[in-house]
Amino acid sequence: MRNKPWKTGLAAIVLGTMIIQGAIPVLADGVGSAAAVVSAPSVNYGLTNDIRAAIKSVAVTPTANGSQISATVRLYNGGESVNRVPEHELRVRTTSGIVYTLKPSVSNKAALQPHEIGELVYMADIDSKEITQIDQLSFVNVDLYSYPKKETTLLAMPTTSVWYGTGASAPQVPDTMNWGQAFTIPGVNSGLVYTPVDVTMQNTSTGRAAVVTVLAENPGTGREIVPDFRLDAQSEQKSYVGTRTETGSVALEAGEKKYIHFAIPVENSVTPSKLLVVSTDNFVAAAGSQPVVLATGKAAIAWPVSTGSGVAAPAYTIGTPIAFDNLTTVIDKKTQVSLMELTLHENPGEGYKTAVAKFKLTNTSDVPTATPAFLSQLSNAQGVTYQGTRQTNVTSMMNPGLSYVVSYSFIVPQSETGTSFALKLLDGQSVAPFTTTIAALQTNVQEDSTDDVISMYPFDLKFNSITVGSITTPQLTYTYKFTLDLDITQKENIVVDNNFSKLRFEIVDNAGRVVGSKDAALTGDNKLVSGKQTLDASNIASDQMSSPFTVNVYEVIDTPSGTAKRLLKTVKS
The missing domain is CATH 2.60.40.1240 (Immunoglobulin-like)
Structure with a gap:
């Protein structure tokens, strides 16, 4: 029997940088490949002279009427020609000696090309809740044409890791890693290394969800596709199923790093206690039927500890370039x-x-x-x-x-x-x-300026004087205008256009009423300029005049939710 190379995902636990919930996840450098990966050797067995087999997953999960037993086996053809998968039944044995035969998915491969890896999926629904622990999985050839029928065990493999769900009575549960530890997914045919780097609780129109960011890294020498897996959340009372937000396949070239994200809907006021790494396989019972998703828990990750003191972020100096995550595609590198x-x-x-x-x-x-x-x-x-x-x-x-x-x-x-x-x-x-x-x-936050110069970046404004006057209309009402004398200085190489914020002047009488207002731009054809100018505040009229006046000067910004105002200066006229 020839020993052929066998590529497999290995369990790995690596101590990484601890990230507190809400912290900036700038971890693209120094994570994954920088840590020494500790892994257990993979176990694979000879099914034929050329085909080797390994267990990807075995699961026993409760159903409404009993239990569902599922298994996925990975085969590798190490030969130089096409090799058929030998005729067989897949059986599991419990520690009490009971044997169950699982049904194959119709999508299972019947043959493997040279050096090809294929995964065979099996499942059976059993109307019994008394299934004990699984200790063996075997390929059995059954000759139905002999009498009595002849059964030959082609291969028997011990099952050291079986998923029994998240219930308190589960006889076996995955070990829990610390938040921020790097890992590979046990049993999955992938050498990609994953590190959880950020988690936030977010509310949208569709409800509340935990959004988890995971850094995926390819430390190998060839291109790899992120395998099918998801992150679920678990509280003390129940589990919540997550979904990867990226649509389609995610590929990583050798040495490349990318973020993948998972959204996990949770109920209000629920704080999860851990995350579950769950691999998924599709079982197709018959041609044309909808596949059944088989989920197998592979590892658990402790929920990050919050400091309770708000968001952790580095101190910043106003005006300096902001340090962005190296992997973000939102900000161009230039x-x-x-x-x-x-x-x-x-x-x-x-x-x-x-x-x-x-x-x-x-x-x-x-x-x-x-x-x-x-x-x-x-x-x-x-x-x-x-x-x-x-x-x-x-x-x-x-x-x-x-x-x-x-x-x-x-x-x-x-x-x-x-x-x-x-x-x-x-x-x-x-x-x-x-x-x-x-x-x-x-x-x-920046304090209001105590001198005469007001910063409205990229402009510096100095109001020398503001005086308010009134005009009596034929209808015996008053409208207002004001004269201002100001100096305007603009920073160089800063583009401001008609989208830039404006100045709003509000005239307030001695009774506190706004009796006139005017918006003025610092850009465009009718922009404010240095020196004296008169503005007409005729959009509000009053049938009585009450002086003296106060002029409130605001910076106003148009936003989708309305006008935001920033008070710049108050001038007595």
């Missing part, structure tokens, strides 16, 4: 993103505060590139998270050597008094409708 402003302001009369984050996006390449479309979240020290809203209109392309400004607004309650926040930038495309973190940073 695009730099910097946070230029983070401000938190009262909105008089609105009942809430508004935080505004203003980003500078710079195209450092020599060709036009698409403007990145990332999402954002702001979290305070207690872990309370606010969703950001991007300004309504953003240029679609960025020319080389130039910077563009994009603003995000966050509506926060009046009770929010924090001055330090964690800002997470998110990928909202790869796993839609869910999100994954591509960068995180910790920074303080």
